[in-house]
Amino acid sequence: MFKKIFCLLGVFMAVGIGMTNAQDTDPNMGIIPAPVSLKKGQGEFVLSQQTVIMADSVTNKAVLFLTDYIQNKAMLHVQLQQNNGASTANSIVLTSAGTDGLPPDGYRLTISPQQIIISGKGAGLFYGIQTLIQLIPTGRAAAIHLPVVQIEDYPRFGYRGLMLDVCRHFFSVEFVKKYIDLMATYKLNNFHWHLTDDQGWRIEIKKYPKLTQIGSQRAQTVIGNYHDRTPQQFDNTPYGGYYTQDQIREVVKYAADRYINVVPEIEMPGHSEAALAAYPELSCDPSMNYKAAETWGVFHDIYCPSDKTFSFLQDVLTEVMDLFPSKYIHVGGDEAPKDVWKQSPFCQKLIKKLGLKDDKAGSKEDKLQSYFIQRMEKFVNSKGRSIIGWDEILEGGLSPNATVMSWRGEAGGIAAAQQNHNVIMTPGSGGLYIDHAQGKNEPLSIGGNEPLTKIYSYNPTPAILTPDQQKYVLGVQANLWTEYIPTENKVDYMVLPRLLALSEVAWSPLANKNYVDFANTRLPSHLGKLDTKFNFRVPAVIGAVDTIMFGSQLNVNLKPSVKGATVYYTIDGYEPGLTDMPFTIPMTYDVPQDQYRELKALVITPSGKRSQVTHVTVYNKTPFNPVTYQVIGKGLKYQLFTGEFTSLAQLNGAAIIDTGTAVTFNTAAFKKNIKGFGVIYSGFIRIDSDGVYGFTTSSANGSALLIDDQPVVDNDGKHGVFDQGGSVPLLKGYHKITVKYFDVANAGSLRVFMTIPGKPKGELTPDTLFN
Known part of the structure; x- marks a missing residue:
């Protein structure tokens, strides 16, 4: 059974890079928002100084927008000409023809080795141009190679x-x-x-x-x-x-x-x-x-x-x-x-x-x-x-x-x-x-x-x-x-x-x-293009999430959330930075019995923007044995503290102003006469079968959860509502549970969840908590 539990917990596995199917890891060709229909073909179109833009109207604002982009951003001095209906090789054709059956604001974009055709009316033509621009790589080159594709697209909402x-x-x-x-x-x-x-x-x-x-x-x-x-x-x-x-x-x-x-x-x-x-x-x-x-x-x-x-x-x-x-x-x-x-x-x-x-x-x-x-x-x-x-x-x-x-x-x-x-x-x-x-x-x-x-x-x-x-x-x-x-x-x-x-x-x-395709495949490329122009929030490293887990190995397989950025990481407990190891290839670290390894990783973009640090802690411990406990009553005992707390460590040694028993984690009663407070709940939780149990605290401001005095959830710090989770292997019986929380200026909240093996996450209920 122990071995089975470790297989469930196992080793920390990196979150995989998203894909729609095994044959195509980028089904949307990097385009945001994802088009209605996209069919890839073989070959490429070469956009160069010799390319001609052929437009139904050379004064159309969408046509002028694309011409300006290619000439002044891509730095290819293409010529703009009136479209006379003749098929011209090495051309970009911007036309209202071929829009039959398209909903409002829709477009069709066809790239063949000989020609690019964007069919659309009004805004539709402009949106087709925006899609084409997304396919054009950044940087200057004598020629730009664009993949053969057929796209039909229109918006879900007006x-x-x-x-x-x-x-x-x-x-x-x-x-x-x-x-x-x-x-x-x-x-x-x-x-x-x-x-x-x-x-x-x-x-x-x-x-x-x-x-x-x-x-x-x-x-x-x-x-x-x-x-x-x-x-x-x-x-x-x-x-x-x-x-x-x-x-x-x-x-x-x-x-x-x-x-x-x-x-x-x-x-x-x-x-x-x-x-x-x-x-x-x-x-x-x-x-x-x-x-x-x-x-x-x-x-x-x-x-x-x-x-x-x-x-x-x-x-x-x-x-x-x-x-x-x-x-x-x-x-x-x-x-x-x-x-x-x-x-x-x-x-x-x-x-x-x-x-x-x-x-x-x-x-x-x-x-x-x-x-x-x-x-x-x-x-x-x-x-x-x-x-x-x-x-x-x-x-x-x-x-x-x-x-x-x-x-x-x-x-x-x-x-x-x-x-x-x-x-x-x-x-x-x-x-x-x-x-x-x-x-x-x-x-x-x-x-x-x-x-x-x-x-x-x-x-x-x-x-x-x-x-x-x-x-x-x-x-x-x-x-x-x-x-x-x-x-x-x-x-x-x-x-x-x-x-x-x-x-x-x-x-x-x-x-x-498809969120995985969006966040892990397409978004990094777009953020890479925006890196020097906008002060965006850098998403966390791909391949790791903040958590506490149990197992005998720590597998590290990471990817930057911004194209061209570097992932730096540590396993010694120190905060990572430019002086630490850049991630280059997957690594495996053994976790000796009764020890732990802590991975910290962040993304630094070429312009110097940084993501939040991701923390992954892997403990190597056998499943926790139940404690000897005789049921006294339902609910957990609590100790209430008052003060302007900014971390859970400040509860240690703080003056206790009230004690009692609570059957829920609702803190509304504590808010009535106190501006800022902290509370520690303690007691026992009943585990009905052996397995790996997940715990989550959802709190505005700091919270933490311990099982048998072992940290499982670390959601500390002064912050808005944030869900933080962890997991722990438990054997059937009663286990000690401790939940800590502090509230700033009565603006916070606390909820505690448990995930039972094979069941969805749900809030901890009074029938499982005892004092």
Whole structure:
């Protein structure tokens, strides 16, 4: 039996490089997002100085885009000529012919030894060109060899969006263009530009100059994560910025040249402190001293639903719609507390006049917000446009023609689709809030953990919807809020590589999605191309994951997560770096009985960017014998500590403020009167059969799990929600279990899971825990 257990645990095996089948290790030829259909052929086309571009229209913006790329990036001075329909060898033909039966935005790309033909209309031709560019290797060469292939491709969703918040932190026009370039490369087509909020008004409105003179400026900004500090700390530095109307036009044209629509967002009725600072008469109490917010969160000062406010917003949106040709105008509608309206005689009089009442659909103040949004929608509709709002616009009754952007999970989107309203899915629960952390020990963020795997696995069409209702799901969007993102480098870090996963969610058929192929085969090549241009987050080394295991050997077989990068590793417990061993060939290290070996590995790119260090510990121990234990009662004993902890080691010697018994790992009761705390649970776990058992802690902030005093899970450190696992061989009977956890500022959480051999992972239940 022992031998059998060791075979199960065995040796640490490297995660294999993904492949769809044994014959083809790169079925998508490196293309992101994965095409609908790709058929490889024999031979190659040679792109050289003698190649001619033949186009139906030599002034078409997609044609000019490709010509510019080949001439100025690939440095091949090809000629652009009018397509006369004749078959010309050594040519790239860009045409609308051959698009019969293609869905909107679709294209066909055919590379033969004699010719490249891209067939597409409008954006479809541009997307075919983007695919061709991905097949062109970087660097300069006298000739470029391209493989023979036939591709037919079109998007799964018509709306493929990415949002950038420029209110909390402001970014230059040139950087916004760089953001748009990334979107175009990966076939995203809607840039949601969040232009107004409590912390700053970022768009010039000619009729209301105070919006930028006053509303675009805040006196100072909160430092770091203000939830962690009492009192809050500020930088005492004025902050501001806005885009002139000429700059807006410049960005809109730049995006349009890349077939990207720009959706402006003008928040209402909430998130309006910056506007009220400029024009306090738009509030329900003009005597208040309003100012652009200096910290983050939800604020109670919102627009008053007066004729003066509606005239103001109509004037603003008139100028906005003159600048943005977008069919959609985003009006926000989220996080609008109604306290001011409840206390306002004007609002209560208006509520009575409109006959609004509390009922199951919402409070009368919720219905007043619905009146507010519907009134603005009528105005926008009168200009031939439509509104988008966050899912709060459902409260009190949905505007007749509104599109709902579902962010608080999928419930709002599901409800809207069931009411036959268009929906854009953008839930944080689907990994689409890319201001959240991407793993453990990340730079400061708003919290959460939205790794690459999570966004990649998201499906924007909920199964609960009928096929007819699913048709109302227009598409999907990821959002980058910038409370904790003050620099362009950090925008890069938060967006990449998650943008590439988003592109595949939005474009590729579900059947063509394959995370191993995406992350291990295609993504490294793309990140290699982006290495000198963007400050992306370097994914962890391929072939190892953070874990604790048991076995007699440590097998090391690693691959860099970025093409051209180097993997450095150690097995002596020290952190790896440039002075350590680079991984070149697979290695095997014996682990003597009762000893362990610890692999630490990281990726360093040619430009010097580094991944997080991956830790793999392999212990060589026989299966753990059960302990002698007589059942006393269910649940685990706990010891509670208070303090501002940043690591589990700090619990040693800390003052105990409470003890007791807990039947779950829910820490809500500890949070009531304590800002920061630590807890140690201890007792026994019943194991019903011999085998290898996996344990996982999922915690925001540090946690650890020990079995029979042996570390099995190490999830220490101050971090967002992160799952960390390990495994251990156990014999039937009772075993000692210890779980340690600390919470920072009541912002954390703890869950503990066990994987029983042959069964899926599940949370530890009280019937297996004893004290």
